Amino acid sequence: MLLTSARELEHSGAAIAPLFGTDAAVLDRPYAPGKWTGHQVLLHLADTETVFHERLRRILASDRGLLVPFDMDGWAARLPARSLPVMGALFTATRAAIVELAATLRPADLARHGWHQARGEVTVPAQLRMIHWHADHHATQVRAVIEGRVWAKA
Secondary structure: OOOOHHHHHHHHHHHHHHHHHHHHHHHEEEEOOOOEHHHHHHHHHHHHHHHHHHHOOOOOHOOOOOEEEEEEEEHHOOOOOOOHHHHHHHHHHHHHHHHHHHOOOOHHHHHHHEOOOEEEEEEHHHHHHHHHHHHHHHHHHHHHOOOOOOOOOO
């Protein structure tokens, strides 16, 4: 079982944070026809980072903590468009908190798990891998918008 390291999470977050400073007009384009705009993807990244941080804390601090799913499309549709500088600061601060937690994990912490209502058991290593993969995945979509190309799954 591979563990995503605090260093990997830190480097990933540092590479993603500058995307929040991209010109708003550039980010108003979708990454593919019928998909979210770059702005919406960045809001999703900040929102989800906070959800993942909460889930990681719940797994570490609770016995078989309940991990509640959220409706990402509902959040995108119903939450107001928010300021990218504020959301970028939220992403950066939340990622720093995740990195700090990841850097202080003890071997016993790696055996802890929570229960996701839709996906079942989620371990600490699995949650860390999800945090890393999710942000990097969506960052490729935002980079496609910035580069003026259509994103395609690799």
